[in-house]
Amino acid sequence: MPHDADAKPSWPLFRSLASYRFGLLPGDLMAGLTLAAIAIPEQMATSRLGGFAPQIGFFAFMAGSLGFALLGSNRFLSCGADSTITPIFAGGLAAAAATGSPEYQSLAIALALMVGAMLVASGIFRLGGIANLLSVPVMVGFLAGISVHIIVSQLPGVLGVEAPGGPTLDRIGTLARELGRSNPYTIVIGFGVLAVVFLAETISPKIPGALIGLVGATLAVIGAGLEAKGVKVVGTVPGTLPMPTLPELAPEAWVRLVPLAFVITVVVMVQTAATTRSFPSDPDKPADVDRDFLGAGAGSLLAGVFGAFPVNASPPRTGIVVETGGQSQLSGLAAALIVLALLAFGTGLLQHVPDAALGGILLFVALRIIRVTQITTIYRQSFSEFLLIVATAALIIVLPIQQGAFLGIVLSLLHGIWSTTRAKLIEFDRVPGTTIWWPAHPHIAGERLPGVVVIGLQAPLSFLNAPGFRNDVANLLKTTTPKLMVLEASGMVEIDFTAAQVLLEVFRVCNEQGVTIAVARLESVRAQNAFERFRLYDVLPSDRVFHSVDEAVRKLAG
CATH class of the missing domain: 3.30.750.24 (STAS domain)
Incomplete structure (x- = not known):
């Protein structure tokens, strides 16, 4: 087995490949193939969630995989576009520029570079304690609020109606009034893909339910001519490869991004720490959280250089790598190469993918990140902390999402301060x-x-x-x-x-x-x-x- 991170010097590159044995290659390649099958539809959907073209999500995945393999410690962790942070930075960027505009893209690139720099600094200065800024109840409420944002943002595509604007609560009311104008074909596609993903996940997480649902929905669109019946599709996906790019922004635009970059960095640190501790390289040794911040930071830096947006650790994808026999970051690199090959030679396969199918995948993601069991347990064991869940979720839902996320961090800190002042x-x-x-x-x-x-x-x-x-x-x-x-x-x-x-x-x-x-x-x-x-x-x-x-x-x- 590859040695644990703690057994290596403090600054080797590709740490998980140290002392690699050829006999581990079949397991890594199989895990990489499964990871790619899971990641391709997920990265497309997450990219659309953020207001980007599908190929930008592929850039983010390749950058995250390469960056983490380069500097990270954990042998299994998968890094790429993530639905936890995407609604936050999408909301923040939309307040400064029109979604999909060149300025929006430049701001996303700048944000990725800033988040990457903050994460790398956190790793170098060993600031792993920052990952504790969000208590478990606040994080559970945070995820519940994010889930509502994802559902509200994806329901228009699944229902086949125009996406409403304005605050989240107003959008919910508008969607309720638009239910009578829904397109039955998009509803069947969206909820059908949701059902396929849910069933596959129930049987085994190794089954690429999202890919199966996406392929089935695409074939249905082509075979039944559903585009002519109002079903919107992804359209032409440019077969462009990631190229180095830098944003053209005024200095004050960079300064305005600092609060948003800080919020995103804290969330990435919390999720990276939780992932690497849940899937340790060696169960007998503590996870090298600070080193994994370096890997996640390198992923975001490369994502910025490639023209994408910030990336994050993914607990579900990391779990897939573990369950399918992955032994090193070669699994993630293999998945990134498969995605690169799709970009280079297979983008034509994506033009008839229905938007509703991507929405169905994200609906599943949104439902999965709601920690129902934890919410129930906290309600039974600590009602005051259950109120923290409710308050955090309400802040995320009612306020602009980036402001709600920042106030969620503040609420977590205030709760910690309050707990300390109660000591008698x-x-x-x-x-x-x-x-x-x-x-x-x-x-x-x-x-x-x-x-x-x-x-x-x-x-x-x-x-x-x-x-x-x-x-x-x-x-x-x-x-x-x-x-x-x-x-x-x-x-x-x-x-x-x-x-x-x-x-x-x-x-x-x-x-x-x-x-x-x-x-x-x-x-x-x-x-x-x-x-x-x-x-x-x-x-x-x-x-x-x-x-x-x-x-x-x-x-x-x-």
Whole structure:
């Protein structure tokens, strides 16, 4: 098997091909063929979703596959045009230029280059923690909102009616009024392809249901002459190959793209991290997320150079590579070569593909990304976080999508801040007959020693919760008269400057009131460094820091 990324030097190219053996080639080629069969209709549909010609989606797939193979770490990950990010940047670009116009294309290229640069920088500076900016409930709500956008954007093509403009809710109302004017042939094609893809996925993800549905719909259009009956088709697809190109934009246009590029970058980081952790190269070693950001970034950079749009990791396509026996990025490269051959010699096969078939594929994608099981679980286990799902989905649906996505990130951060500020001071009891001190609980028997108070904060101590910590300690000293107070610090993995000043104040107050203060289980290296850096030992002697609460109590309370 190819070695894991962590076993290699930090900067080799084509990492997944290191120590490659010829015996792995049949599995990679079979996986590549299956991946191409899945990707071709999907990339065409996603490209149309973004307002681009079908061949631009092929450019994106080839760029993503080559870029990730070049710099990425994961052996299986498939990178290309993705329906999660496409509605976001399409909405952002449409606000600045007419969809399909040369300026729209230039903005998409510039956006791909900016997203690629941000991702590469994130990988170089090892900023994998940014992938945690979206909590699971916010990400679930985010995907639900994106799903609604995809469905609303594709229903006109499936129904055979003109696509309405305006906000999403207005478009839903307009579509409801236009149902009576639907074209029955497009409805049969669109929902027929949806049914074929759904059935194939139910039987086995290895079955290229999208390709089967697309071929069947195309043959039906040709055989029954459905173009004459109002069924719209893709039309002529230029057999052009990707060529290096750079956008011609004014500097201020680049600046205006920065917020949108940041939102797209965060979403790509979240999805790339989730994909590479779900399908690790070696289950016994942690995924090299930062290295995979380099691969995804290289994919977007190449997509920009090829005249396409930003790319993203695809969990479903990655799963296909794993299930069909792929062992390295050679699978993705083989699929990219098949797509290249189609562009060079087979674009004539695509001109009669009905738009409704591509819409049916995207309807399936939209329904698949709604995490119904997770939504149900979160609703049952944490109603407040279920409200986060609802709020995030509402923001994505009601507001312009790029603004909703940005506010979703803000909402996730606010939720994290709120969770940290909720941390309260807790008291510890000793488990009878042992030397273990445990957080007091009404249903757990515990004992306390006269004149001894053991307290703790089960969260990083920062400017967010330090004032509350100080007030809780002050109230405790007013209601009790301890001779010894032990701060159980195992949960305080971080201490910032503001928190350090609060600790200094607490230590001084205890000394002034004749209360012996000690710290136990200061386990975090960062917290230990904070004690040194912020000169906490000037007020609390280092011999008052103990490895356990029991040791502190025995030495200081007798």
